[in-house]
Amino acid sequence: MTENAIETFELEHAFDQEPVLRRLSIAVPQGSVYGLLGRNGSGKTSLIKMLLGVLRPQAGRCRVLGLDPRDDAVAIRSRVGYVPQECDFDPQMSVVETLRFLRSFYPSTWRDDVVEQLLDHFEVPRQPRITNLSGGHKARLSLVCALAFEPELLILDEPTAGLDAVVRRDFIEAIIEFMTQEERTVFFCSHLLNEVELLADRVAILEHGRLLIDSSVDALKQSLCRVTARFRAAPIRSRIPGLIACRQLGEHWQVAAWVDSESERDTFLEALASQGATEVRVGEADLESIFVDLVGSRNHG
Numbered sequence: 001m002t003e004n005a006i007e008t009f010e011l012e013h014a015f016d017q018e019p020v021l022r023r024l025s026i027a028v029p030q031g032s033v034y035g036l037l038g039r040n041g042s043g044k045t046s047l048i049k050m051l052l053g054v055l056r057p058q059a060g061r062c063r064v065l066g067l068d069p070r071d072d073a074v075a076i077r078s079r080v081g082y083v084p085q086e087c088d089f090d091p092q093m094s095v096v097e098t099l100r101f102l103r104s105f106y107p108s109t110w111r112d113d114v115v116e117q118l119l120d121h122f123e124v125p126r127q128p129r130i131t132n133l134s135g136g137h138k139a140r141l142s143l144v145c146a147l148a149f150e151p152e153l154l155i156l157d158e159p160t161a162g163l164d165a166v167v168r169r170d171f172i173e174a175i176i177e178f179m180t181q182e183e184r185t186v187f188f189c190s191h192l193l194n195e196v197e198l199l200a201d202r203v204a205i206l207e208h209g210r211l212l213i214d215s216s217v218d219a220l221k222q223s224l225c226r227v228t229a230r231f232r233a234a235p236i237r238s239r240i241p242g243l244i245a246c247r248q249l250g251e252h253w254q255v256a257a258w259v260d261s262e263s264e265r266d267t268f269l270e271a272l273a274s275q276g277a278t279e280v281r282v283g284e285a286d287l288e289s290i291f292v293d294l295v296g297s298r299n300h301g
Contacts, residue, residue: 005030005065005153005185006051012059013046013209020046022209023060028202033179033186035200035217037193037291043209044189045085048157051187052082065152078106081146085158087138091131095119095141098130102145109149118144122170136167143174154178156188160195168195175199197287207295217287224285225265226256226293229277240271245293252279256293 006028013021020043028034038044049055051064053073062069064076089098103110119126122140130138139159146154154175160168172195178184190196196203197217205213213220224244231253237246242257242264255272259265272280283289 003030004028004063005032006034006062006187008047008050008060008062010060011047011050011057011062013043013050013055013057020209021050021057024206024209024211025060026204026211026214028185028187030185031183032201033175033199034188035196035203036187036189036206037196037203038189038206039295041208042206044206045157047206048155048189051155052077052080078109078149079152081149081151081154083139083142083146083154083156083159085161087130087142089130089138089141092129094127094129095124095133096126098141099145099148102148106149111148111150114150115144115148118147118174121174136163139163139167140170143171147174147178150181152183153185153187156186156190158189158191160190160192168192172199193286193288193291203287205291205294212294220290221285221287223258223260224256224290224293225259225268226254226283226285226289227269227272227277227280228252228254228283229272229280231278232276235272235275235277239275241267245296247296256285256289 004027006026008024008026011021011024012019024043024047036044036047046055050057050062051069053069053076056070065079067076069076093101099115122144124137124140124144133141143159160171175186179186186199200217202216203213203220204211230251234248235246235253235255237243240246240255240257242259244256244258246253246255257268259268269280
């Protein structure tokens, strides 16, 4: 068993000469929950396709469970559960027929008892054709199929997008249950950052195919300071150390900066005070606010 479930080494890829991944290097520890964040078009789905051997990188390489997807895509898929954003089941098959078809690809690892438990838990009907299932039931069935052979690694690409709160809760509970099994790993993309913060041990943030952040969630939250304050005049950004974002909200300004220590935090606050900051309120940074600060500042200045 490898130390990292996923490793990428300076991956590069472009479509029509438009880069989607730029020298991307990440490592996903075995047994962790790793969240991949980024705006639409930042390269998240392209990366997942490379990990599954569907798309070949134009430069660099990656390894999944110690295997190279370029040479071992079939072996990887036999050990990796995958839940795409949109289900691609045959719409004319029934649920039972779909499960029977997929079972043939996992003759030694498919668990009928696990399937029955998950179908009951998610209240997925057995007999209807896929075309007659609701979006929520299709998503639940996709997760059942991904977990049916007890994979070592679960890859999720926006699995709860467009689903209601009840279905999203079911997904979260199923993922947590999956993680109770020793050395299981989850790698997932989501726009719902409260879910990422709830589940992930570590996160990476992509922007235009580049890696902005790769950090544990706790360390990331502790290393950023967000302040709301009044200023007589617009703050001079060049005089604020570690500045990430500075935006006006009505009569107040929100300012965020990197602070790796208490002394750096003090220096940051002193810099604001020197520019006449009043009514200063230091807020707790959550993952959503950090994401907006990082990505929003790069798109809006």
